Amino acid sequence: MSLYVKFIWFTFATMLISSTIAFFGMNTYYHSQLKGENNDKNMTIAMSFADFLDKLPADQTRDALVTLGDAGYQLYVTDGATVERYGGDYRDETISPSEVQQVLDGTEFNGIRDFPKETFVTGFFANELKNTVGVPVELDGKPHALFMRPNIGLLFQELHLLFGGLAVAIILLSFVGMLVVARLLIQPITKLTEATEKMGTETFDVPIAIHRKDEIGRLADQFSTMRSRIEQSTLKRKEFVHNVSHDIQSPLHTIQSYLALLEKDGIAKEEKEQYTAVIQDETTRLSLLTKQLLTLASFDAEAAELVETVSVDQQLQQTLSHLRFAFEEKELGISAQLAEGQVKGNGVLLQTVWENLLTNAIKYSEPGSLIDVRLRSTAEHVILDLQDEGIGMSPAEVEHAFDRFYRADHARTRSTKGSGLGLAIVKEVVELHGGTVEISSRLGKGSTVHVVLPRV
Incomplete structure (x- = not known):
């Protein structure tokens, strides 16, 4: 069953239930509040009639009763043996x-x-002799x-037609209005549903x-933002996925090719060592790529564990110590001025940041240069x-430096192998800790990485 049909049925059921409750409430209110007042009002009129009839000559009383009956009152006159009726008969004259x-x-x-309380027939409309007021009167002595x-x-004949027609008109107009409003309300939801179904097929x-x-309207705006x-x-x-596939397939293809060369006969020892x-x-490249992919995949799990106090200066000292041989191999100078600094976060992820930044600095530095x-x-x-x-990097390369798998064209060489994930990991880890990271660089002049983290 569609939402449109459900809305119509719900509205119809609401109207029916509310009408039923209103009827019972009105019926209860009549019996508890209005019935006594109605009785007293009619009793006052009946006593006035009786006084009026008592003062009339005997030959004029019947004419007066006819006149009262024609004026809109049902009169039932009896001496215990005979009955006279004026202004119409009662549906039930049991008394x-x-x-x-x-x-x-x-x-x-x-x-x-x-008059007894009845559920579906209020005393006001019951045309029964029991539902009357009675007073003594003297006729013919x-x-x-x-x-x-x-x-x-x-x-109330005209009022019956008026209110009956009004009730029918209200019901019909309400039903038509309900159909229109339901259509206006459901139509945008239908559009959103269709768009959602299409999203399943990308x-x-x-x-x-x-x-x-x-x-x-706000839902539609949020949906558009979410869809984007x-x-x-x-x-x-x-x-x-495309980049991962390419970066995995390339070294695998190289490994397969050189393994095939190693299987050939007559290969010199130097060539074997080279292969x-x-x-x-x-x-090693595949191992690094796998490690960095696992680091990216672990962000969601690690995000809830940013609770330990991490000494950044100690982590940097440890990282510099671990990379000492890389500095010596490339004959790089190192200048380190490390003031004490502590942050709240995840030590494993932050250690990855320092390793990636220092590894990048070593990788793209010229032999004999300095890292500060x-x-x-x-x-x-x-x-x-x-x-x-x-x-260094050009302004365009700096702009994309933190994109996953991005590597500057001149860095795509055998001498500077990488996955293109290092800086992407740095940015995500730093932002995960509520910090910022920026790069300033000039071609041929080197680069500076600026990292800011909230202090404990």
Whole structure:
């Protein structure tokens, strides 16, 4: 069952239930509040009629009763033996002889007030003799009982038609209005549903022409924003898979090729060592790529564990110590000024940041150049500046430096192998810790990485 049909049925059921509750409430209110007032009002009129009839000559009383009946009152006059009716008959004239005798003896009869409570028939509309008021009156010198109530059918016939037509019109117009409103409410949701279904097939160009300022309009705006983000995420995922496939396939292809060369007969020892070194380099490259991919995949799991106090200066000292042989191999100078600085976060991820930054600095520095590492603390931040005298980057390359798998064209050489994930990992880890990272660089002049983290 569609939402549109459910909405119609729900609205119809609401109207039916509310009407039923209103009817029972009105019926209860009549019996508890209005019935006594109605009885007293009719009793006052009946007593006035009785006084009026008592003062008339005997030959004019019947004419007066006819006139009263024509004026909209149902009159039932009896002396206990005979009955006279004026202004219409009662649907049910059942009444006990004791109640008639009670009126003949001079006691008033409050039938409207004492009429039994019924669920679906209020006393106001019950055309029964029991639902009347009775007063004693003297006609032709004999005591009579006068039972009286307004002739509802005569007095309110036009009102019945008016209110009946009004009720039917309200129901029909409400139903038509409900259909229109339901259509207006459900139509944008239908559009959003269609767009959502298309998103399942990675189709993001379904138009959503919803311009409203209510909750549905806000939902449409949020949906458009979400769809745009999902589209970007999907494109990045595809690009990521493509890049990973390429970066894995390339070293694997190289390894396979050199393994095939090693299987050939008559290969000199020097060539075997050369081929083995190439295979070792490509294996190391695959290992690095796998490690960095696992680091990226662990961000969500690690994000909830940024609770330990990490000494950045100690981590940098350890990283510099581990990379000592890399510095010596390339004959690089190192200048380190490390002030004490502590941050709250994940030590494993932060260690990866320093390793990637220093490894990049070593990789792209010219032999014999200098790498300068400076760590300082302020009242609120721990700040790292890492400067090298390497090959540097152009402004366009700086702009994309933190993109996954991005590597500058001149860096895609055998001498500077990499996965293109190092700086992407640095940026994500730093931002995960509430910090920022920036790069300033000039071609041939080196680069400076500026990292700011919140201090404990």
